[in-house]
Amino acid sequence: MGFTKIQQKLARSDSSLSIRIRVRSEAAVSFGGNAVRIGGESVLLLSASLFYFRIPREHWRERMEQVKALGYNSIDVYFPWNFHERRENVWDFEGxxxxxxxxxxxxxxxxxxxxxxxPYICSEWDGGGLPAYLYAKQPPMKLRDNDPVFLEHVGRWYDKIMPILQKQQAGAGGSVICVQLDNELDFYDCDDPKGYISALRDLALTYGIRVPLTACAGQGGLLQASGLAEGVVPTCNFYPHDRDPEFESKALHYREKLADLHVPLLVTETNRTHYLLRRLLSAGAKLLGPYLQVSGTNFGFTNATNNWGKPLAFLASDYDFGGMISPEGHIRPEAYEGRLLGRLIRAYGAALAEAEPAAKPAWKAEGDTEHVFGPFALGLAGGGQLVFITNGDERDKRIALRAADEGLLLPSSGTLKLCGLRSLALPVDVPLSVWGLPGRIVYSTAELYMAERQEGGTVLAFHAAGSGEIALAIDAPVASAAAEQATLEQTDRQLRVRFAGTGTALCRIRLEDGRLLTLIVTDYLKALYTESISINGKITVTLPSAETEQPADNVAGNWRLSLADGGKLGGYADKVGEASSQAPFLEQLGVYRGFAWYEASALVPVGAKIRGFLVRQGSDVISLYAGGRYIGTATPGGRSAFISAEMEDFPGGTLGLQVRAEIWGHTNFDDARLPGLRLPALKGISGLTAVTRVRDISSNWRVFQRAAEAIGAGVAEVRGTARTGKTAKAEMIDKAKMIDKTDKIARIDPADESLWPLVGFGGWLTADQRSHEIFRREFEPSSGAAAWVLHFKGLEAEARLEVNGNDAGPVRRFDPFIDITPYVTPGETVRLTVYLKRTLGQSAGRVIIYEGYAANGFTVFAAEEPQLTASAEAAQASAAAQELPLTLASGAAGWLFGRVKSSAAGKGWRVRAAGSGLKLTVFMGERIVGRLWLPGGAARPVIAGGSADSFYLPGPWLGAEGEPLSIFLEAVDPQAHGKLESLDFIPV
Structure with a gap:
């Protein structure tokens, strides 16, 4: 259902909307007050990210069972729009x-x-899930905003995904407990967050979504992320340093603000360490959502680019931040910390799910408290509290805890040991009724981490580092009490168990009615690896097995290599763009992922010497060939880039040019520092110039200071303005005189340029914190050239350019190239005027001018997975035997072939590549399983988000007979040949 139709439907029946809101308030799930309630039960959510689009379908159930076994009760999952709509109106929900x-x-x-x-998910996924065809629509729409055109497209996506969520929501037979609208909108320049989120809300309600709707804030902007739209619950994403001493204060601040809105603190994303999650728990969070506890793989052309580099980064195919479960399904050590925390949460149940932070400090720490965070008290529903204390130091501490009001001291004498980088939650005055027994835990210096009601009574398991004590008050007659590896002090119904920490301590308390309470106290490691506890005091501990990475021999059989001329695909790429004078961006041609080849030519006069090539607005990977010769590879990030090349042997005439462009991925995060990191940024190139002259014209600029009001005027000096009828120069003089009067400083008459100082560009020294200057100079363009581009290299200030009195526009700091060809007549003097505004210390950089000859006649070919697979199959016929290591000449490309069967356990392989100066696009059968860029070459960007040198071959995809492995190799270092030293196959 389109957005316009939904608007009309809602407009016809306002009462239907109010009914929906009322029904939602009576739904199976509510996020209100101080708790999350599902089916009437208060639940504290411990959630792991688990993304179906990064995990083979055959592993979905296994990963879910692993998450459940590790103590988590929920998962969060994105649904990438462009994973399901590969092309406009072409949908896929299979496999x-x-x-x-x-x-x-x-x-x-x-x-x-x-x-x-x-519709936007971020998630280091291509375009944050937004289909790239949206970027090429004309007129441009405002993405992620209250734009009716954008929302019309969103309506088509919601028309597919919302009915699935509606069918699977809690209360309708499924387990979806909330639906998030957009993602971290406060990081984005949204003009109308309330209108936008309200529109998404109305769309969701129309499809019958009855569970809560949420909107998460990425940098704390609850208003900017959600618009505080009615019926939408704001949530928080926190990514602090794990040892930030102020973190609890920040979390408590947001908990208080959200309480004012009558909703709990829900943390949809945060770091993966359970050390930090405990700190969040102490602040009253009801959803603990560490991001990416289950790792995966960006299969196919689904990688993103983003600002995790300098600022540009390419996201690896391996999507792994070191969470509990590796992409292959290996359980990592942190997973046992998760199980321990999950058990603690289950042990306290609804009492913890409805807990509230103490309104004022209830405890203080004594002893060695440097870098100790807390204590923070969490009041449990039904009585009692958990006292959280955290060691932010790697060094163990000896401390004591004293109650602010009662003077209660924990322990009653001496100190307790708080291990380095450990956070504890200690029970104080907690009713034993939580576990079906009369009485209370008066206090404990050991953390309760597991509680089970079993036949005949209850067993409580604690852990401690060294000695400690547990004090109980039993509100029922005690028939007997006995301890092992501990001493027991009993006064009527008051019991104190002291343990030395030298072994597992037990205490069995038999009530007169026959029920048994068993206390077990172990060290921390036993608690981590405990599998089960029994009321008879038995504890089962299973240590994890050590994993090895021993490569197997000769897994892929005999390698074979077939070279591809200039990386061409031998006719298997589709022609997508006919000859045109200007290079089109790829999305404008319907190319949203994969490779493309621009073919063009430049007419260079005889005698002109080529010094290099200027690529305009290139993205993501641009490999340039001229006259069949490899020139170089660049990753400009949407900027222009000059690739130096001395072609002294070129005699002149028509020069054939080819650009191999690869879309690594559309940015998943909007960042204004780089053109390619804007969400609607397009890929490919917009032009190409053969440069025959490079001139540095940074010296001998005339400068006029203090013309503040003239900055950005952008009008020709010879033209009168509508406001005054005066020329821009006359207005500049008037404004300068006004400034003179204000400052009472004699100034140079701006009309007399002969008295303007002659300096290097930006070289006027001033004490002003903010200076406004006009720089002017002339240069003589070559009479035979046909294209001119100015490069303000290293510019940090604001600037605007005029050429021969014509406004050429602002100079953009992050892409400081301006094509001045339209304003230049070959052989005639060109006058440049730069209006510069900067703060003290900002560099104006240098001014470079490139002269040359623009390429034209652009024809474009493109290839995605099907075309690349066809090319690989055809190349097999000419492939020759090849041993590793192999060397590939700089600029060369080719296919490397092998065949792989599954590992002995049937779980597949982790393949580690060693080499330099090579890009690898790895196919297993017809699927891309990895894209690597090995170290080497100035163009290689930061590779982030996972392993940069390995890929995963899932066992279920290999089958009984194995699968062909086809690797498209590109040698992309112009200074050195590409080398593939080895491919090590490590069994999963």
Whole structure:
């Protein structure tokens, strides 16, 4: 259902909207007050990110079972729009894209689901999930805003995904407990967040979504992220340093602000360490959502680019931040910390799910408290509290805790040991009724981490580092009490268990009615690896097995290599763009992912010497060939880039040019520092110039200071303005005189340029904190050239350019190239005027002018996975035997072939590549399983988000007979040949 139709439907029946809101308030799930309630039960959510689009379908159930076994009760999952709509109106929900089956499996696994359908998801995914065809629409729409054209497209996406979520929501047979609208909108320049989020809300409600709707803030902007739209719950994403001493204060601040809105603190994303999650728990968070506890792989051309580099980064195919479960499904050490925290949360149940932070400090720490955070008290529903204390130091501490009001001291004598980088939650005055027994835990210096009601009574398991004590008050007659590896002090119904920490301590307390309370106290490691506890005091501990990475021999058989001329695909790329005078961006041609080849030519006069090539607005990977010769590779990030090349042997005439452009991925994050990092940024190139002269014209500029009001005037000196009828120069003089009167400083008459000082560009020294200057000079263009581009290299200030009195526009700091060809007559003097505004210390950089001859006649070919696969199959016929290591000449490309069967365990392989100066696009069968860029070459960007030198071959995809492995190799270092030293196959 389109957005316009939905608007009309809602407009016809305002009462239907109010009914929806009322129904939602009575739904199976509510996020209100101080708790999350599902089916009437208060639940504290411990959620792991688990993304179906990064995990083979065959592993979905296994990953869910692993998450459940590790103590988590929920998962969050994005739904990438462009994963399902590969081209406009071409939808796919089969195989790995079967979102409904994924949600059904989650419900079967007993996991609640936080559904995040966007439309924008971030997630280091191509375009943040936004289909790239949106970027090329004309007139441009405002993405992620209250723009009716954008919302019309969103309506088509919601028309596909919302019915799936509606069917799988809690209360309707599924386990989806909330639906998030957009993602971290406060990081984005949204003009109308309230209008936008309200529009998404109305769309969701129209599809019958009855569970809560949420909107998460990425940098704390609750208003900017959600618009505080009615019926939408704001949530928080926190990514602090794990040892930030002020973190609890920040979390408590947001908890208080959200309480004013009558909703709990829900943290949809944060760091993966359970050390930090405990700190969040102490602040009263009801959703603990560490991002990416289950790692995966960006299969295909789904990688993103973003600002995790300098600022440009390419996201690796391996998507792994070191969470609990590796892409292959290996359980990592941090997973046991998760299980421990999950058990603690279950042990206290609804009492913790409804807990509230103490209104004022209730405890203080004594002893060695440097870099100790807290204590923070969390009041449990039904009575009692958990006292959280955190060691932010790597060094163990000896401390004591004293109650602010009662003077209670923990321990009663001496100190307790707080291990380095450890956070504890200690029970004080907690009713034993939580576990079905009379009485209370008066206090404990050991953390309760596991509680079970078993036949005949209850068993409580604690852990401590060294000695400590547990004090109980039993509100029932005690028949007997006995301790092992501990001493027991009993006064009527008051018991104190002291343990030395030298072994597992037990205490069995038998009530007169026959019920048994068993206390078990272990060290921390045993607690981590405990599998089960028994009321008889037995504890089962299983240590994890050590994993090895021993490569197997001769996995891929005999390698074969077939070279590809200039990286061409031998006719298998599709022609997508006919000859045109200007290079079109790829999205304008319907190319949204993969490779493209621009073919063009430049007419260079005889005698002109080529000094290099200027690529205009290039992105993402640009490899340039001229006259069949490899020139170089660049990753300009949407900027222009000059690639130096001395072609002394070129005699002149028509020069054939080819650009191989690869879309690594559209940015998943909007960052104004680089053109290619803007969300609607387009890929490919917009032009190409053969440069025959490079001139540095940074010296001998005339400067006039203090013409502040003239900055950015952008009008010709010879033209009168509508406001005054005066020329711009006359206005500049008037304004300068006005400044003179204000400052009472004699100034140079701006009309007399002969008295303007002659300095280097930006070289006027001033004490002003903010200076406004006009720089002017002339240069003589070559009479035979046909294209001119100015480069303000290293510019940090604001600037605007005039050429021969014509406004050429602002000079953009992050892409400081301006094509001045339209204003230049070959052989005639060109006058440049730069209006410069800067703060003290900002550099004006240098001014370079490139002269040459623009390429034209651009024809474009493109290839995605099907075309690349066809090319690989055809290349097999000419492939020759090849041993590793191999060397590929600089600029060369080719296909490397092998065949792989699964590992002995049937779980596949992690393949590690060693080499330099090579890009690898790895196919297993017809699927891309990895894209690597090995170290070497100035063009290689930061590779972020996972392993930069390895890829994963999933066992279920290999089958009984194995699969062909086809690797498209590109040698992309102009200074050195590419080398592939080895491919090590490590069994999963």
């Amino acid at each position: 790995m894209r079967d979102a409904e089956t994924f949600l059904r499996l989650a419900a079967e696994a007993g996991l609640w689901v936080i559904a995040r359908p966007g």
